[in-house]
Amino acid sequence: MKKYNILIAIMLSAIQGMTQEGARQSFHFPDVNGYQVLKADLHTHSVFSDGMVWPSLRVEEAWREGLDIIAITEHIEYRPNKADVNGDHNRSFAIAKEQADKAGILVIPGSEITRKMPPGHFNALFITDANKLEVPDWKEAFREARRQGAFIFWNHPGWKAQQPDSARWMPEHQMLFDSGYMEGIEIANYEEWYPSALRWALNRNLTLLGNSDIHGAIYQQYEVHKGKHRPITLIFAKNSTLTEIHEALKQRRTAVLFDGMVIGREEWLTPMIKSTIEVNPYPSASTESRITMVLENKSDLDVMLYPTPQSIAKGVIYPVAIPARSKVLLSLRLKDDEMKAMPSHTVQMTVKDWYTKENTTLTMDLTFKR
Amino acid sequence: MKKYNILIAIMLSAIQGMTQEGARQSFHFPDVNGYQVLKADLHTHSVFSDGMVWPSLRVEEAWREGLDIIAITEHIEYRPNKADVNGDHNRSFAIAKEQADKAGILVIPGSEITRKMPPGHFNALFITDANKLEVPDWKEAFREARRQGAFIFWNHPGWKAQQPDSARWMPEHQMLFDSGYMEGIEIANYEEWYPSALRWALNRNLTLLGNSDIHGAIYQQYEVHKGKHRPITLIFAKNSTLTEIHEALKQRRTAVLFDGMVIGREEWLTPMIKSTIEVNPYPSASTESRITMVLENKSDLDVMLYPTPQSIAKGVIYPVAIPARSKVLLSLRLKDDEMKAMPSHTVQMTVKDWYTKENTTLTMDLTFKR
Amino acid sequence: MKKYNILIAIMLSAIQGMTQEGARQSFHFPDVNGYQVLKADLHTHSVFSDGMVWPSLRVEEAWREGLDIIAITEHIEYRPNKADVNGDHNRSFAIAKEQADKAGILVIPGSEITRKMPPGHFNALFITDANKLEVPDWKEAFREARRQGAFIFWNHPGWKAQQPDSARWMPEHQMLFDSGYMEGIEIANYEEWYPSALRWALNRNLTLLGNSDIHGAIYQQYEVHKGKHRPITLIFAKNSTLTEIHEALKQRRTAVLFDGMVIGREEWLTPMIKSTIEVNPYPSASTESRITMVLENKSDLDVMLYPTPQSIAKGVIYPVAIPARSKVLLSLRLKDDEMKAMPSHTVQMTVKDWYTKENTTLTMDLTFKR
Amino acid sequence: MKKYNILIAIMLSAIQGMTQEGARQSFHFPDVNGYQVLKADLHTHSVFSDGMVWPSLRVEEAWREGLDIIAITEHIEYRPNKADVNGDHNRSFAIAKEQADKAGILVIPGSEITRKMPPGHFNALFITDANKLEVPDWKEAFREARRQGAFIFWNHPGWKAQQPDSARWMPEHQMLFDSGYMEGIEIANYEEWYPSALRWALNRNLTLLGNSDIHGAIYQQYEVHKGKHRPITLIFAKNSTLTEIHEALKQRRTAVLFDGMVIGREEWLTPMIKSTIEVNPYPSASTESRITMVLENKSDLDVMLYPTPQSIAKGVIYPVAIPARSKVLLSLRLKDDEMKAMPSHTVQMTVKDWYTKENTTLTMDLTFKR
Structure with missing residues (x-):
């Protein structure tokens, strides 16, 4: 039986392999102050946590929409599909990376440290082993991420499921900020943007991020075929490599695209509108x-x-x-x-x-x- | 550790549950000869075979596009994600059905009997246990499907990966037709339609079908937000129940929507254009x-x-x-x-x-x- | 020579006559409090003043966009095309009416009394002879319009070409209001809406109007094929007759559609959202x-x-x-x-x-x- | 009274002058064999014959759609608006030219010699005085056009109002061809293209043309905001001057864009697809x-x-x-x-x-x- 299955599998392998990638649409910004303007979505999910698509589809969506970089950031603590989907916390990145290498775009390894408020949800990017983040104490999770050299940012700080009354900056956030763990903050996520988070970011010199936090399918959620886009982090970078992206995020060289809006520091938006x-x-x-x-x-x-x-x-x-x-x-x-x-x-x-x-x-x- | 995970899971269960279903667009045809015109896609895949989305996303896509019925038809013999995705051949239907019941649309249990040519690929709908179709002899797979009361049709008879020179009706197809196993045929699939299959169907009184065979995401593949649609089987039915759908398929009460075309028997298209x-x-x-x-x-x-x-x-x-x-x-x-x-x-x-x-x-x- | 031209004209008369009207798109609102919701543009121009299209094209545009009523409101005092275009001030209405009768929509006779600020520009609708409005004293023009039974409203009160600093309600406007000449006010015109005009209207019980003031071509200026619309006055009316429209305008039974917004009195918008x-x-x-x-x-x-x-x-x-x-x-x-x-x-x-x-x-x- | 009108006119002159031109969309083809690919519509009408828009709107439409060249080609023999619109046969060109110079695009002087079949309708471009074409004998009209150095082509040869049974090449057309009067032919016009005209053109080495013959408004007739276009003559030219356009037309350096199709000689389409x-x-x-x-x-x-x-x-x-x-x-x-x-x-x-x-x-x- 096994042997018969293998034979059929070989016979059928053409099915997937023949598929061409879909068309990648033009989504261009001229260089700003000598930096390229890269388009990134640094917060996405797949079936390996509570998302509804395979990791390689995330790459295809990004390719088609004209993005340069995505991060797959599964919840460490929430995997409702676990009875059906195996694999440790690094598996979805591995699947996505294979597709991204082929398409010629970048995927950043990451995870979402997912806790109730405070401190809420945080993404850790550029980690080397997501499995080590699965620890009971959330502070230890941050320490481990940092040991791995992660860039960490606060996700959807104004999410009403966690902060129904109003977005608040709590002592735990101050602690994460003071200790240097929190370097960035989402000012836009999914279908909302958070003016108060922008204020916090400007006051504290945090990196501005805007991401989709997509669980479903991008082209279903956003009318990309009609020229709309998911929330996007624009990164002003010298080139499109992981090292330079990491550096640009640390240097606050970003702006956010959200529902036709551009949100960012004046020092970047002024040269950007000129170009x-x-x-x-x-x-x-x-x-x-x-x-x-x-x-x-x-x-x-x-x-x-x-x-x-x-x-x-x-x-x-x-x-x-x-x-x-x-x-x-x-x-x-x-x-x-x-x-x-x-x-x-x-x-x-x-x-x-x-x-x-x-x-x-x-x-x-x-x-x-x- | 386990207990801690469960606690967090409960804490977070709101994440998914709160999501509203997206908007269901109007996709209406007036009744034809006293029959409702139901919109069906009877050939789709999920991560449980070689698709790229979770089964419940197939239901969401259909709900949003305005469809009434889908079938999830995983390959029995081809499951490239098996190392990551568990579950037997009935699992994806079970997941989809839960979502479909909630949304108020129908999902038909089915499977794709997936063989090299001849006889090629066939869908068996209305089966009761997909696992029993996993047998080495393809004829036995057809017999089992029929024992379960399946409605069986030939998929993409003009698929060039299997018939590169031209679509041919082979002795095996004649045998399946003569024995009553093959009751229908796809005249449209994915991005193609097959004029020769239409000719065969009219000559042999087979049910006409047109389906997406979608592996990726519908809204990415088809420009639904711009008014386009996947290939669709229109079913002229007294009501939207599994029994009546099955009966309508057996009675050849269908037409096919493909890329703005309507393809069907004159006896149905004439009253349809009038309404x-x-x-x-x-x-x-x-x-x-x-x-x-x-x-x-x-x-x-x-x-x-x-x-x-x-x-x-x-x-x-x-x-x-x-x-x-x-x-x-x-x-x-x-x-x-x-x-x-x-x-x-x-x-x-x-x-x-x-x-x-x-x-x-x-x-x-x-x-x-x- | 004349005779030869006439013969050719007869020979060619088929050219225009054969043209079908373009498709009229669906643009429906359910009844509100038992009233129909009619869609009107009560401020438009043609080549007979400073517009760029023939009056019958105004009717075609309205038919296609799904409107029920338009007014052609040429400037009395500004006719830059006069060297090329003959005809008195009633001519463009006559041309439009012929087309409107055929299409089954309504055209209201009107004119734009066009003066520098104060008092600025005003539309007089339901007039019987536009030629009589051509008088040096603008007050006399208002009196004449009123003698003809006109419904008069203030156009684009926030137009920056006339009020560059801010929209002001001047003594002349108070006089026109006190004397009962000014019964309505545009709160939206062309590409702008005027919050201060809404405030004035609510305080003084003026009829709310929103109109295109179109000079060019509607489908060029507004992306109607993509579901957008020009500014529109919604009229809550018992039927679509000139008498009832006039009555509805006098009774303040209107709301305004502007760039996806609906602006109106709460007493109308509350039942309207319910329907x-x-x-x-x-x-x-x-x-x-x-x-x-x-x-x-x-x-x-x-x-x-x-x-x-x-x-x-x-x-x-x-x-x-x-x-x-x-x-x-x-x-x-x-x-x-x-x-x-x-x-x-x-x-x-x-x-x-x-x-x-x-x-x-x-x-x-x-x-x-x- | 006159003086008062003049004063008001001066006062109001700001109304039109302030208007910005609308946005010109990108409509680009890379160079082909070292030639620029210019986009032209060489057959349009205005209110000065039987069209429904002012000549300068034709220029605005072309500017916005991304065209480089238009011709205004009023019917010499058919002017149904004549009771309202003055001006001789050169007037509409003069109005259009003023706007075109400002916008930086080209307008070609032309006229449509408008006769029953045979010979039907012909456009004469690059004429110097349209009034001289108003003569009873159509042959004399061609001779006069040629004396003025015109480039002449046959319009809508498959127009069913003139050739209801099928498009026919008649002795009169042969005569016009043999005498060198007819140098080009429309293979597409308005909403149709004529395969038989393409065949004639290839056999006789005629210049291929595709034009809108627009009478109404371009953005209403064609869904330009959704990426569609009117029929267009692509001209392969060294630069965008009247002299070079004329030369390119004489040298058969054209192709036709019609409803998403590109129709042309293989010698031009082969390098064009490569670029x-x-x-x-x-x-x-x-x-x-x-x-x-x-x-x-x-x-x-x-x-x-x-x-x-x-x-x-x-x-x-x-x-x-x-x-x-x-x-x-x-x-x-x-x-x-x-x-x-x-x-x-x-x-x-x-x-x-x-x-x-x-x-x-x-x-x-x-x-x-x-």
Whole structure:
């Protein structure tokens, strides 16, 4: 019987092997300050904890959506499928890695230390043996992760299942922060983002992360075929290697993409909008009393600029939509001789949905000149 | 250690339970000849054979896409994940059924008898114990399936991995047909449809089936969020119960939806197009020399009518697109007194992509009257 | 030469006449308090003032998008195409009406009294002769419109080209209001909505309006093929006649649809959300410790419910998306015997983007019972 | 009264002037044989004949859709709006040109010589005075167009309003061809393409054209926001000037884009598919027994490759979808030592919907090497 099964298996091995990978869509951002902009989802699950897909499907989803990096971060303490699915805590990473190597993207080994609040859930990335994290005392789990050189961040700090009243920074979190264990924090997870977590992160200089925490299937949960995306951590990195990714996370070189929003430190968002929206003179539409510029979106993300009181005073009164990969002409009327005599005119717009603080959107200066 | 894990598990059980089911989209066809039009995918896989998702995700996908029925049909002979995934051949059905009962849709127990060509792959539905199909002799597997009352059909008869030159009906298929084992045949599977299989089915009175044979994730493979669908078997049934579904399959009461096409016997497609496109007078646009009708698409499927020489002679020369849930006005000019004197005028159009035979599209008569 | 042209014209008359109208998409809302929900755009332009399309195209656009009513409201005082386009101020209505009668939708005669601020721009609907509004004194234009029985509303009160600093209610507006000339106000126009105008309207009992003010082409400006819409005035009416529409506008029976938002008085939005989202028990998914309800969106508008502190306390912590024409299952866990003993449980959600006041979204009560 | 109107007009001139142009979407093809691939629509109408939009809207539509060139080609003999719209036959070009210069795209002066069949309708481009084409004898109209240096092509030769039975090449067409008047022919127009016209064009060496013949609004007629396009003439040109466009048309350097199809001479489509789909080794996925290549679509057009008997014999059995701007991995299994010993392997695929003849699709060779 065994032998017969093996024979059939060989006979049928073509079934899976023949399948081509699906198409990888373009999901590009121009370099920022000389760094590549890598797209990462650092919090995902598979059937090996409480997820609903095989680890290699996580890689396929990421490949197709245009991501560069994922982490598979199974719950150490919660494995409801265990009666059906074997394998220790390192198994799902091994399966995913095989597929990732083939596709040419990166998978980071990780685990989710999963406890009730406090301290809640934390991801430990770049670990070397997930099995050693399965210990009764959660503090010991953090110590072990750190011994393995992990980068650790607090997951969904505003998750209402654990903090129904409001997101609170508790003594345990302060302790994890003071001891250097907590280096980052999710400001976006699944379908929510947490303004208070952004505030905490900016005050304490934590790395900003945004991840899907996906349990089901990405293309079912998010309308990727319609241009939407899961929550994504943008990593500003010199190259796409595990060492450099780890370094970039430690150096706080990240921003977060969430539901069309870009959330990050002003020092990164300011150069990022400049590399995203290229602004150039457009002489054919310019006249003596009008300067026209062409704004070109060099990325695969839609951008919208909003007028400010300063721009309205100069006559730029409507929102300017610049969809991904498109161009827009924007004109400034020169109302009088004084204006015509000036060599250039700077107009301040705000970038819709690009947040540098809880209630602050990014400002972009457009300089009109011939 | 065990006890500690159990405690944590209880503590965390909220994680999954809280999740709402995703939205179920409208995917409706009006009744045809007094039968409901049920949407079924009767060929799917999970991690329990060589698929990449958990069985309950198959149910969620079907719920969301608007399907009424699925079958989970794991390969009996091919289980590449076996080192990681336990469970006998009935296990994946059991997991799917729990989710399906909750969602209020049907899951049919089934298995895929998976052999090299001939005879190739066959699905046995409505079986009672899949484990008994694991036998060395494929003929014995068919006999066992039949003993369990199975409805059996030939899968992807034109699959080029097994029939690279051309789809052939071999002596083994004739034998399975003659003995009554093979009652149906897939004319569409995954990304292909097989005109020759349609011809065989019509000649031998086999039930027509169209299924996804999905191994990955439906929403990733098909652009469901953009209104596309997997291959689907439409079942004309009195109600949505296993007994009636089985009866409908035996009675050949099906048609197939594939990539925007509808493929079926003329006796079903003719009443189906009539219930799908409602035609009524539209007096406000009619004049003495023009009769205008309103065509309303009562389904969630886009329909397009094409002119024929007969309609062109009457002046209807352009295609008429009637997207899902929309209305179109169509006018007929009455060129002379003779035409004006007639009480009604019938115009013949063809229905694009509705096939009743290999190279034959359905004809629809539109009657213009005031 | 003339004769030759006429002959050719007859010969060619088929060119335009043969064209079918394009498909009218479904854009439905269930009745509210026994009133139909009519979709209107009461502010549009054509080439007869400074628009870029022929009046009959305005009707085609409306037909296709699923609207019931439009008004063509040319500027009286601004006709930049006059050197090329003849016709008095009533001509564009006449052209549109011919097409509207044929399509079976309504077009309201109107004009835009177009002055610098104050008082700015106003639409006068249901007028009988637009030519008489061309008078030097704007007050006289209002008097004339009123003599013709017009319904008059203030257009884009927050338009930054006229009020760059902030939207202000000036003495002239108070005068128009006090004298009964101004009965309504646009709270949304083109690409903007004006929270301050909503506040003014609620305080002074003005009719709420939201219109496109379209000059270009609707399908180019708004992504209608992707399910988006222009700004729309929803009118709660007994039927679709000019008399009843006029009455409904006078009675303030309106709400505004703008970029996925619904803005209106609570007395209309509360019954409207109830008729839009039907809530029913879903026994198959309910258990002793869980009550599941099915929420069905009966409209063509996507709806999203958000948790409130009250719902979070009951365990409903995630947003609930209910896209147009879809169903969602929502479950409530009964945590203890006390909860299980209660006959029903009411959960309060907020309706995302449904505004009853400047900063207040609508609340919806969901009652869970078996 | 006049003076008052002028004052108001000045006061209001801001209304139109402030409007930004809408976003121009990316619609790119890589260069082919050193030529740019320009996108042109050489057959459009405005309110100045029987169209429904202002000429400058034609330019805006083209700008937004990503086109480089349009021609406004009013009917000389059919002007149903003449009672409302003044202006001679050159007026609509003048209006369009002003907008095109500003936007930086090209508009070609042209007219449609509009006669019953034979000879039917013809476009004359690059004319210098359209008024001179208004003559009773159609032969004289052609002579005049030619005197002005026109490039002349036959419009919609398969239009069923003029040729209801079947498209016929009549003696008049032969005469126009023999005399050198007819240099090109539309093989696609509006919603149809004409295989027989392609055959005629290849046999007689006519320039291939595909145009919209739009009367309504482009974004309403075609789902541009969803990535669809009007029929388009692709012009392979050294630069985007009127002189070079004219030369390219005379030299037959064109292909046609119609409803996702590309139709053209094999000598142009073969290099075009090579520049569109870049093929490179993908070492990370290759093994001793498998060579993997990455196929990257460098254009904004979706491409799909289909297996051929030759590729099926080598194990490439499924269609390969390569959406715009995306990448796909494609693997070839090396079945035996003989295959492994070969330095490279060429697989023949067909390019779906790329037609070089009436029933012939383009073949593409994929070379697999390390």
